[in-house]
Amino acid sequence: MRSRSRFTLGLSVAAAAAAFGSGLGLLGVPAASAHHSFAMYDQTKLVVITGSVKEFQWSNPHALVWLFKDPPGSAPRPGAGVVVAPAPAAEAGELWSIELPTSPGVLRKLGWTKHSLEPGDHVAMEINPLRSGEHGGSFKKVTNLKTGEVLTANTSGLGFGGNGGDSGGAYPPGAGGGSPPAGAGK
Amino acid sequence: MIQRFCDWLVRTPFSVLLQRVGWIVPTVQTIHILLIGVVMAAVALFNARLLGIGGRAQSLVESEARFLPWVWAALPGLALTGALLVVAEPARELTNPAFATKLVLLAVVVTISALVRRGLRRRPDRWQGPEGLGSTGIARLAGGVSLALWVGIVVAGRWIAYVLDV
Amino acid sequence: MSAVPQILNGLLARVEETAVSTAIRETTWLFPVIETVHVLALTLVVGTIATFDLRLVGWASRKLPVTRLARELLPWTWGGFVAAVVSGALLFGSKAIHYAENPAFQLKVVLLILSGVNMLIFQTITFRRVAEWDTALPPPVRARTAGAFSLVFWIGVVAAGRWIGFLL
Numbered sequence: 001m002r003s004r005s006r007f008t009l010g011l012s013v014a015a016a017a018a019a020f021g022s023g024l025g026l027l028g029v030p031a032a033s034a035h036h037s038f039a040m041y042d043q044t045k046l047v048v049i050t051g052s053v054k055e056f057q058w059s060n061p062h063a064l065v066w067l068f069k070d071p072p073g074s075a076p077r078p079g080a081g082v083v084v085a086p087a088p089a090a091e092a093g094e095l096w097s098i099e100l101p102t103s104p105g106v107l108r109k110l111g112w113t114k115h116s117l118e119p120g121d122h123v124a125m126e127i128n129p130l131r132s133g134e135h136g137g138s139f140k141k142v143t144n145l146k147t148g149e150v151l152t153a154n155t156s157g158l159g160f161g162g163n164g165g166d167s168g169g170a171y172p173p174g175a176g177g178g179s180p181p182a183g184a185g186k
Numbered sequence: 187m188i189q190r191f192c193d194w195l196v197r198t199p200f201s202v203l204l205q206r207v208g209w210i211v212p213t214v215q216t217i218h219i220l221l222i223g224v225v226m227a228a229v230a231l232f233n234a235r236l237l238g239i240g241g242r243a244q245s246l247v248e249s250e251a252r253f254l255p256w257v258w259a260a261l262p263g264l265a266l267t268g269a270l271l272v273v274a275e276p277a278r279e280l281t282n283p284a285f286a287t288k289l290v291l292l293a294v295v296v297t298i299s300a301l302v303r304r305g306l307r308r309r310p311d312r313w314q315g316p317e318g319l320g321s322t323g324i325a326r327l328a329g330g331v332s333l334a335l336w337v338g339i340v341v342a343g344r345w346i347a348y349v350l351d352v
Numbered sequence: 353m354s355a356v357p358q359i360l361n362g363l364l365a366r367v368e369e370t371a372v373s374t375a376i377r378e379t380t381w382l383f384p385v386i387e388t389v390h391v392l393a394l395t396l397v398v399g400t401i402a403t404f405d406l407r408l409v410g411w412a413s414r415k416l417p418v419t420r421l422a423r424e425l426l427p428w429t430w431g432g433f434v435a436a437v438v439s440g441a442l443l444f445g446s447k448a449i450h451y452a453e454n455p456a457f458q459l460k461v462v463l464l465i466l467s468g469v470n471m472l473i474f475q476t477i478t479f480r481r482v483a484e485w486d487t488a489l490p491p492p493v494r495a496r497t498a499g500a501f502s503l504v505f506w507i508g509v510v511a512a513g514r515w516i517g518f519l520l
Binding site: 040058059060061103104105106108114 | 381
């Protein structure tokens, strides 16, 4: 293939892909977005959302939590050992989708099960929020506000369920210093 | 040390730009996949010829000259798109054994391909014409190994997502 | 997220609940392996089709007759396509409703159908009289059109497929 045709080919492929890419991007990222790249999430921010679990999707490639966020001013931010009364499920607040960084297979190795989170569980979830500001984030840590149980999905092997302290967030400058990041996104 | 490099890289303005503009990463990934398609088609046909299971109407020399240029043409684009993906999410690749495996396999198969090319061009008379229309043990070996390596590269690349930095 | 008609929803729910779909959804290795097969298969399909299309538009492999390329490439295309469809169907089944509602997946299906129609038209009309233009350069307009459309559709299939994971 002559180099000029090669160049034209490469350029056309890139242009077509870019056109499709922006076209699909314009389809918009709806209120709940999944990802196959962590780039969508702001990894320098940690946000805590409290609410009740609507659904815990135990599925490949990444597990997902649907959460009704508590209306503002309802539940206080829990400290260690504080038990908070569950929020009434009927008062469903904003729906958030929080994606775990990995699959059921890996989560199982980290001590999770399909029933680690059940519908109605009142939790405080620590996430890297979506850059776009929409109601979604990348999971860092969850505290069950009734039982006090803490779960992380820190795939570098630290913070295995219950060893709450290390949230595994590598990028926030102040948090946890030099701990490795929560591993590969998809 | 790699970790510190990743932490630095992910904060650079260029990396943040790639992360922030939503359609860039999927588009770069798409181009990467399309170029892999070009490589796999060429590799399938050439290695089928080496293995003696297809394309026997042309000699090994002709087959190599026809198919391998597509691979060489696609590699720079693959390297560029790959580099962009690493800049957007450094830790995902640079701390990942699947990514390291992919690069090692790539180095091996590129070396083998270069050796095959040299072998074919050094004794074209041997590999051209009616005598060159069949296949030999060494050609079959090269074909089988090279095909396995290319498939391995694609598999390792996909498994970056499934193998974590434990 | 686009809704799916109720009847279809019931059927998709049943597909999701089968043992196979559940295993793919919840166990460790099935999903990665099937997805890897899907990726390998699709690269073969797209690579061989692109090579053939580039000949149809007259940009590459110009010295080779179209019929020869068809003979060499298209068996690989079909083999890859079958593997891609089977693996794709298995992946789809594991979260059927989720994928059916996903705009990127819907676009992918539409583009697959369009490329199928394009191929059908090409095979039944244009390719019938290929002897007339087998080695003609540039190729006739109808061949170049078929090739161009095919390239655009298949690039779109890959892009849409990649986007499935970026939308919920």
